[in-house]
Amino acid sequence: MKKDKDKILGKVTGDEYKFGFYTDIEQDSIGRGLNEDVIRKISEKKNEPEFMLEYRLKAYRHWLNMEMPGWANLNIPPIDYQDLIYYSAPKQKTKPGSLDEVDPELIETFNKLGIPLEEQKHLAGVAVDAVMDSVSVKTTFKETLADLGIIFCSFSEAVREHPDLVKKYLGSVVPYADNFFAALNSAVFSDGSFCYIPKDVHCPMELSTYFRINAANTGQFERTLVVAEKGSYVSYMEGCTAPQRDENQLHAAVVEIVALDDAHVKYATVQNWYPGDKEGKGGIYNFVTKRGICKGDNSKISWAQVETGSSITWKYPGTVLKGNNSKSEFYSVAVTNNHQQADTGTKMIHLGKNTSSIIVSKGISAGYSNNSYRGLVKVARGAGNARNFSQCDSLLLGDKCGAHTFPYIETDNKSAVVEHEATTSKIGEDQIFYCNQRGISTEDAVGLIVNGYAKEVLNKLPMEFAVEAQKLLQVSLEGSVG
Amino acid sequence: MQMLKIKDLRVTIEDQEILKGFNLEVNAGEVHAIMGPNGSGKSTLAAVLAGRDLTVTGGKVLYNGEDLLEKSPEQRAKEGIFLGFQYPIEIPGVSMVNFLKTAVNELRESRGEKPLSASDFLKLMREKKELVEIDSTLTNRSVNEGFSGGEKKKNEIFQMAMLEPKLAILDETDSGLDIDALRIVANGVNKLKSKERASIVITHYQRLLDYIVPDFVHVLYDGRIVKSGDKDLALLLEEKGYEWIKEEAGA
Numbered sequence: 001m002k003k004d005k006d007k008i009l010g011k012v013t014g015d016e017y018k019f020g021f022y023t024d025i026e027q028d029s030i031g032r033g034l035n036e037d038v039i040r041k042i043s044e045k046k047n048e049p050e051f052m053l054e055y056r057l058k059a060y061r062h063w064l065n066m067e068m069p070g071w072a073n074l075n076i077p078p079i080d081y082q083d084l085i086y087y088s089a090p091k092q093k094t095k096p097g098s099l100d101e102v103d104p105e106l107i108e109t110f111n112k113l114g115i116p117l118e119e120q121k122h123l124a125g126v127a128v129d130a131v132m133d134s135v136s137v138k139t140t141f142k143e144t145l146a147d148l149g150i151i152f153c154s155f156s157e158a159v160r161e162h163p164d165l166v167k168k169y170l171g172s173v174v175p176y177a178d179n180f181f182a183a184l185n186s187a188v189f190s191d192g193s194f195c196y197i198p199k200d201v202h203c204p205m206e207l208s209t210y211f212r213i214n215a216a217n218t219g220q221f222e223r224t225l226v227v228a229e230k231g232s233y234v235s236y237m238e239g240c241t242a243p244q245r246d247e248n249q250l251h252a253a254v255v256e257i258v259a260l261d262d263a264h265v266k267y268a269t270v271q272n273w274y275p276g277d278k279e280g281k282g283g284i285y286n287f288v289t290k291r292g293i294c295k296g297d298n299s300k301i302s303w304a305q306v307e308t309g310s311s312i313t314w315k316y317p318g319t320v321l322k323g324n325n326s327k328s329e330f331y332s333v334a335v336t337n338n339h340q341q342a343d344t345g346t347k348m349i350h351l352g353k354n355t356s357s358i359i360v361s362k363g364i365s366a367g368y369s370n371n372s373y374r375g376l377v378k379v380a381r382g383a384g385n386a387r388n389f390s391q392c393d394s395l396l397l398g399d400k401c402g403a404h405t406f407p408y409i410e411t412d413n414k415s416a417v418v419e420h421e422a423t424t425s426k427i428g429e430d431q432i433f434y435c436n437q438r439g440i441s442t443e444d445a446v447g448l449i450v451n452g453y454a455k456e457v458l459n460k461l462p463m464e465f466a467v468e469a470q471k472l473l474q475v476s477l478e479g480s481v482g
Numbered sequence: 483m484q485m486l487k488i489k490d491l492r493v494t495i496e497d498q499e500i501l502k503g504f505n506l507e508v509n510a511g512e513v514h515a516i517m518g519p520n521g522s523g524k525s526t527l528a529a530v531l532a533g534r535d536l537t538v539t540g541g542k543v544l545y546n547g548e549d550l551l552e553k554s555p556e557q558r559a560k561e562g563i564f565l566g567f568q569y570p571i572e573i574p575g576v577s578m579v580n581f582l583k584t585a586v587n588e589l590r591e592s593r594g595e596k597p598l599s600a601s602d603f604l605k606l607m608r609e610k611k612e613l614v615e616i617d618s619t620l621t622n623r624s625v626n627e628g629f630s631g632g633e634k635k636k637n638e639i640f641q642m643a644m645l646e647p648k649l650a651i652l653d654e655t656d657s658g659l660d661i662d663a664l665r666i667v668a669n670g671v672n673k674l675k676s677k678e679r680a681s682i683v684i685t686h687y688q689r690l691l692d693y694i695v696p697d698f699v700h701v702l703y704d705g706r707i708v709k710s711g712d713k714d715l716a717l718l719l720e721e722k723g724y725e726w727i728k729e730e731a732g733a
Binding site: 425428429430431433434435436437438439440441442444448449451452453455 | 532533534535554555556558559560564565567570571573574575576577580581582584585588589592624625641645
């Protein structure tokens with residue numbers, strides 16, 4: 001029996017990353033290294049207006065004087081920023097107008113990932129912007145959405161077609177000087193999605209972006225901007241995967257969300273970047289800055305995320321609650337297995353009156369991994385009657401992994417009510433045995449327990465993705481009980 | 483037909499021998515009661531039969547002619563062994579419905595049967611719930627979470643009714659139950675009784691045996707069966723306690 005258990009522990013490695021393939025496609029890329037010329041070339045390749053190039057250069061010059069943050073509970077090997085490729089795009093004939101003009105290899109790649117680019121084949125009610133390496137490949141349902149005045153397109157297209165909107169909102173939530181990775185992203189970001197929901201429009205379908213890293217030695221720096229005008233509603237979802245490689249790859253994204261009066265934005269992430277192999281070799285370094293601002297009164301931003309991938313995750317999606325009566329919620333499941341490391345959480349900055357936020361964070365650690373929750377709840381002096389409820393739970397599988405919680409609470413207003421609850425539990429041998437005795441295998445028992453544990457968060461995902469996420473959790477943890 | 487044969491079984495927990503040459507034979511259709519004072523090895527017996535990670539230092543256990551100790555706990559369950567836990571385990575976040583549906587369908591799959599449809603499953607649940615008079619809302623909650631002691635025990639019997647085992651081992655299912663709950667637990671066991679099935683009822687007290695009439699009563703003391711008889715033995719134990727058994731065994 002003891003042996004069985006060791007065998008099961010050993011099988012942690014048994015689960016295979018399903019999206020580890022590589023598409024052999026001709027690349028148009030800029031050589032390794034980073035300097036002002038590279039940035040000019042990126043801007044030129046994208047046909048950008050002058051203001052964009054200026055923004056990039058300002059960010060770059062600022063970045064040069066910054067240092068990588070060292071405060072996270074992570075062990076990050078040194079990254080040689082001159083050894084990376086900053087722009088790589090699958091070669092296509094000009095800009096594809098219709099799907100017929102998209103390279104069949106690319107369509108096939110996204111089919112393999114379960115993201116068909118043909119609109120009729122796609123999940124009903126989901127519009128997709130598919131991004132591979134540095135460029136957007138195809139955005140579906142663009143015309144349908146345009147009828148409602150909704151703009152949903154690649155970021156590059158937005159820069160060219162809607163420069164005023166981009167100029168107004170880019171960097172308004174995450175300024176380029178915000179942090180090291182945000183500055184780097186601001187200098188070299190390649191593509192991503194832009195969505196704009198006009199006043200009083202309720203977006204009728206899920207908007208989603210699918211990010212795929214394909215090329216080797218290439219960093220992915222995507223940029224997403226979501227603007228919800230007064231009284232509008234949108235549910236947005238992003239998913240990510242990458243090929244299986246022995247080298248680490250860098251991913252440093254920035255997401256900005258703006259919600260004006262009475263607007264509601266839901267932002268969901270299913271992050272499944274390649275996590276590295278069982279020995280911890282390879283995998284994506286995921287350094288992401290995501291922030292929303294509830295700019296208008298009565299606005300709301302809801303975050304839901306399932307994080308199972310990446311060898312290192314550093315991300316704290318947060319909300320600035322500026323409008324009076326604004327609300328934000330953050331629901332997260334972060335899974336680490338094998339040698340993965342995650343330092344992740346959220347920030348809720350209460351500025352307006354009667355603002356409220358909810359944080360529900362569920363960490364699951366297995367194998368030799370380390371999983372840290374880091375969260376900040378800040379109540380400014382003027383934020384009367386602010387409320388926050390935080391719940392941080394950790395679940396441990398096996399005894400070689402770690403779970404840590406770093407909650408920070410700063411309140412400058414006496415009327416604030418801030419609650420924090422935390423639990424740590426272990427999937428007990430007793431629970432597994434109880435399931436076994438009823439005929440349920442250990443794998444299935446872990447699946448049942450983990451999904452039960454994460455249910456509260458999974459329920460917050462758009463239905464189309466909840467089932468996927470549930471499967472993903474189970475696959476990520478296959479055989480990880482000791 | 484012989485279902486279970488335990489021969490000279492020895493089990494050690496933390497360097498201490500708990501079962502010291504235990505023998506028992508159970509045929510299909512029989513109900514065996516195993517009684518004994520605290521610490522005599524009753525729960526260890528239940529645990530080793532269900533597949534708990536214990537050190538077996540000697541003896542063997544045959545179930546339907548095959549070596550039981552070689553099989554994983556879930557394999558044993560699939561072959562019809564059910565353990566009613568003395569202390570049922572709480573599994574937060576996993577609903578009873580989901581848990582039982584998984585269990586029932588695993589068993590069906592191992593028998594080459596198709597999984598039950600949602601409606602057939604719910605129908606089966608309703609039927610069995612009535613049998614054990616379990617509160618309807620309990621099955622909507624997480625497995626055993628926040629259940630009272632009595633509810634947990636009834637829930638074990640409910641699961642047994644759902645899974646219809648060949649060999650049910652009830653480990654002190656009667657402890658801490660009031661008379662009504664006791665009757666319900668007994669009723670569950672009696673309903674399951676048939677020519678093909680057998681039960682081993684482990685208990686400290688005689689009172690459960692007012693409701694479940696055993697074919698055999700065995701007294702376990704210091705890791706061995708020291709006396710066997712019919713239901714009258716249980717009454718004798720009730721009357722005289724375990725002291726005389728201990729003296730006899732010691733002599």
